[in-house]
Amino acid sequence: MGLLSYVAKRAAFAVVTILIIMTMNFVIFRMMPGNPVAMIADMVRLRPEQVARLYELFGLDKPLWDQYVQYMVQSLRGFYGYSYYSQRPIAEDIMVRLPNTLLLVGTATVLSIVIGMVIGILAAARRGSLVDVTAISFGFLGNSVPVFWLGLILLLVFGVDLKWFPIRGTTSVPAPTDPLALVLDIMWHMTLPTFALVIILFGGYALIMRAAMIDVLTEDYIQLARAKGLDERTVLYKHALRNAMLPMVTVIALAFGFLLSGALLTETVFSWYGLGRYIWDAILKQDYPALQGIFFIISVMVVAANLIADLVYGFLDPRIRQE
Amino acid sequence: MDRGRLARSVSEFGRMYLGNRMGQAGLALLFIFIGMAALAPYLTPYDPMYTMQLANFRAKPQWLDPALPPNLYLITDPGLPSVAALGEWSLELTGGSSASWTGSEGYPGIPLVEEGSGPGAIEVTGEPSAEGTAVVERIYQYAYKPPRRFSVHLAYKAQVTGEATWSIQVLLRQSDGNLLELWSSGPRRGSQGWTVPRPQIDTNDAILRLRLFNDILGDASRMFPRGGEYGLVVRVSTVSEGGTVKVYLDDVSARIWGESFGLLGTDNYGRDIFTQLMHGSRISIIIGIFSAVIAVVLGVLVGLTSGYLGGWVDELAMRINDILLTIPGLPFLIVLTAVLGPTIWSVIILIGFLGWMGIARLIRSQVLTLKTKAFVEASRASGGGTWHIIRVHLVPNVMTMAYTQLALTVPGAIVTEAALSFLGLGDPFLQTWGKMLHDVQYYGAVAEWWWAVPPGLCIALLSMSFVFIGYALDDIFNPKLRGR
Numbered sequence: 001m002g003l004l005s006y007v008a009k010r011a012a013f014a015v016v017t018i019l020i021i022m023t024m025n026f027v028i029f030r031m032m033p034g035n036p037v038a039m040i041a042d043m044v045r046l047r048p049e050q051v052a053r054l055y056e057l058f059g060l061d062k063p064l065w066d067q068y069v070q071y072m073v074q075s076l077r078g079f080y081g082y083s084y085y086s087q088r089p090i091a092e093d094i095m096v097r098l099p100n101t102l103l104l105v106g107t108a109t110v111l112s113i114v115i116g117m118v119i120g121i122l123a124a125a126r127r128g129s130l131v132d133v134t135a136i137s138f139g140f141l142g143n144s145v146p147v148f149w150l151g152l153i154l155l156l157v158f159g160v161d162l163k164w165f166p167i168r169g170t171t172s173v174p175a176p177t178d179p180l181a182l183v184l185d186i187m188w189h190m191t192l193p194t195f196a197l198v199i200i201l202f203g204g205y206a207l208i209m210r211a212a213m214i215d216v217l218t219e220d221y222i223q224l225a226r227a228k229g230l231d232e233r234t235v236l237y238k239h240a241l242r243n244a245m246l247p248m249v250t251v252i253a254l255a256f257g258f259l260l261s262g263a264l265l266t267e268t269v270f271s272w273y274g275l276g277r278y279i280w281d282a283i284l285k286q287d288y289p290a291l292q293g294i295f296f297i298i299s300v301m302v303v304a305a306n307l308i309a310d311l312v313y314g315f316l317d318p319r320i321r322q323e
Numbered sequence: 324m325d326r327g328r329l330a331r332s333v334s335e336f337g338r339m340y341l342g343n344r345m346g347q348a349g350l351a352l353l354f355i356f357i358g359m360a361a362l363a364p365y366l367t368p369y370d371p372m373y374t375m376q377l378a379n380f381r382a383k384p385q386w387l388d389p390a391l392p393p394n395l396y397l398i399t400d401p402g403l404p405s406v407a408a409l410g411e412w413s414l415e416l417t418g419g420s421s422a423s424w425t426g427s428e429g430y431p432g433i434p435l436v437e438e439g440s441g442p443g444a445i446e447v448t449g450e451p452s453a454e455g456t457a458v459v460e461r462i463y464q465y466a467y468k469p470p471r472r473f474s475v476h477l478a479y480k481a482q483v484t485g486e487a488t489w490s491i492q493v494l495l496r497q498s499d500g501n502l503l504e505l506w507s508s509g510p511r512r513g514s515q516g517w518t519v520p521r522p523q524i525d526t527n528d529a530i531l532r533l534r535l536f537n538d539i540l541g542d543a544s545r546m547f548p549r550g551g552e553y554g555l556v557v558r559v560s561t562v563s564e565g566g567t568v569k570v571y572l573d574d575v576s577a578r579i580w581g582e583s584f585g586l587l588g589t590d591n592y593g594r595d596i597f598t599q600l601m602h603g604s605r606i607s608i609i610i611g612i613f614s615a616v617i618a619v620v621l622g623v624l625v626g627l628t629s630g631y632l633g634g635w636v637d638e639l640a641m642r643i644n645d646i647l648l649t650i651p652g653l654p655f656l657i658v659l660t661a662v663l664g665p666t667i668w669s670v671i672i673l674i675g676f677l678g679w680m681g682i683a684r685l686i687r688s689q690v691l692t693l694k695t696k697a698f699v700e701a702s703r704a705s706g707g708g709t710w711h712i713i714r715v716h717l718v719p720n721v722m723t724m725a726y727t728q729l730a731l732t733v734p735g736a737i738v739t740e741a742a743l744s745f746l747g748l749g750d751p752f753l754q755t756w757g758k759m760l761h762d763v764q765y766y767g768a769v770a771e772w773w774w775a776v777p778p779g780l781c782i783a784l785l786s787m788s789f790v791f792i793g794y795a796l797d798d799i800f801n802p803k804l805r806g807r
């Protein structure tokens with residue numbers, strides 16, 4: 001199997017996954033009790049022909065299959081319906097907030113991967129040392145500490161008590177007009193949420209990196225390198241690290257969904273103007289279409305991240321292509 | 324496996340487990356939480372959800388600041404069961420009034436709304452053709468910081484024959500001698516059955532605050548601005564134009580609502596936070612274990628069948644697995660619980676059904692290795708059927724892994740449920756740890772650390788106990804990894 005067919009296979013899988021997610025979204029919507037026309041007819045007295053006209057407008061008079069096709073076509077065109085609350089197209093609401101979420105997620109991802117990898121490598125090189133214990137403890141913490149609670153605690157200590165960082169928002173109100181001041185202002189607001197995410201996440205990365213390094217260090221070619229008399233530093237960083245990086249690529253992609261979920265919860269705590277806060281509001285206002293729109297967008301992002309990771313992996317590891 | 328071997332292997336497992344330091348820590352932590360869950364109703368007398376108004380809303384913990392007022396009931400015996408109960412009142416009569424205790428005219432209460440308390444009452448009699456006032460006062464030494472809420476309750480009744488008017492006033496005499504009129508009946512003619520002031524005399528009533536302080540904001544701190552001698556005064560005035568008038572007072576009580584309560588204070592409805600914390604352990608343990616069991620059973624089933632059967636079954640199962648692994652879990656759960664309705668059981672089932680994928684993969688790879696082992700080959704060669712091989716040879720060999728995975732799946736389930744509850748998607752009839760954090764966030768109470776810190780700490784420690792147990796099991800069942 002060549003690289004091209006590998007790429008095609010992964011891409012096809014991504015497309016199928018997205019189609020299935022859309023279908024599930026459609027099915028979940030149908031599972032909801034009642035329908036929009038009945039809701040309207042409940043509130044205003046309508047003549048039967050008006051009710052019929054409403055069914056026609058909403059497309060609910062058509063057979064289920066036609067509704068499904070229409071839903072799929074509209075979703076693919078980027079239309080996810082109107083928010084019950086803001087009365088605006090959901091895609092617009094999401095697009096305003098998405099950059100903020102991506103900024104937070106991106107920064108936290110990069111930081112936690114870098115910190116996690118460095119600590120993981122050091123832990124593998126010096127087993128039982130302080131770094132090793134740190135890596136393992138933070139790996140455990142990441143599994144059991146709720147990220148939103150950690151956010152609340154950081155807010156309590158550094159926002160409310162010490163007043164070092166703002167307690168809410170994406171920028172100051174009013175936002176500074178000078179571009180440099182604006183960037184600094186956003187960074188200042190971002191510090192605590194990013195910190196919360198990184199603390200929860202880097203331990204997991206560190207543990208995986210550590211395990212991968214330890215795995216690689218038992219391989220024969222490492223023995224050979226050591227036997228050749230290469231110093232430990234060269235063995236670790238030139239021979240072992242390259243191969244130990246491979247599993248990290250998939251793990252990073254798989255963890256992306258987890259990270260995004262964490263970011264949604266953290267945003268809520270810090271009133272960050274992103275998708276997480278939107279979800280909180282949508283739940284409080286029972287805005288189901290908004291929830292589904294967000295679910296769809298996030299799923300597409302995660303599928304895309306997975307696809308990219310698969311492709312990177314394919315390029316890095318020739319064995320995959322020959323499977 | 325015969326009895327003796329089983330017993331031996333169980334005791335050997337116990338010895339190994341208890342020799343494992345992480346196993347000890349995990350088990351000890353878990354026992355603390357199980358004790359908390361089992362003893363919750365005995366540790367606190369309240370209901371975490373429905374016992375409200377235990378103190379003022381968002382009262383602080385009692386140990387935090389001893390200068391904060393606890394719940395203070397100014398009148399010790401509002402039911403007036405005997406003439407001795409009048410002892411706490413001082414009485415002052417002017418003009419043609421007399422006051423005495425009666426044992427036959429007690430306030431019977433309002434059916435379905437409130438209960439009266441016994442037959443005793445104060446009887447104030449106005450002499451014919453005379454004016455008079457009877458003032459009863461309860462003097463109280465207040466020695467705390469100002470409270471935010473103060474309320475007074477009383478019930479009254481009047482019997483008039485002929486021409487006479489009467490009125491009742493409730494006043495607060497402040498430490499500087501100033502008199503605040505909390506409530507007045509206004510001058511009335513004629514008889515009246517048992518009545519209570521409506522709306523209740525309570526500083527939560529904005530109209531009362533507006534009248535007293537000329538300001539709709541503000542609270543009872545303006546009534547008790549400093550420590551000192553305060554008096555609750557009830558004044559009954561009678562004016563007789565030839566007739567007779569008898570006014571009865573009963574159930575006179577006054578409450579300074581506690582600004583400090585219990586071990587962890589109260590929430591926005593005046594519910595006890597410590598009670599919620601204790602009871603929360605029950606829900607978290609149940610949700611964690613039940614959803615982990617569902618996930619592990621599904622994972623073992625799928626892993627066994629797809630690993631052993633192989634072929635298209637395996638292919639299909641693994642593709643479904645891939646797709647479910649790709650779908651971001653929390654957003655999917657949010658949509659599902661929002662639409663399906665958040666009850667504790669739907670949350671358990673959903674978390675379980677979205678958590679089996681990783682386990683299935685592990686079990687499958689284990690089965691793939693086992694399949695090539697000699698004992699399985701031998702069994703197949705000697706005519707063992709699929710079901711026989713799975714039951715006798717595969718299941719016992721994957722069980723250790725299943726137990727390890729069970730322990731390692733619980734933390735995720737606990738944290739996920741907490742996240743759903745935090746977002747407001749928990750069971751609305753249960754006060755879980757996640758819901759407590761939701762309340763902290765919703766009411767902006769981050770600064771109240773005695774409220775914000777304990778629930779999350781409990782979630783983390785309970786989860787961590789299962790992580791420790793899981794790693795200990797892994798350590799025991801996979802001795803090869805011990806070098807790591």
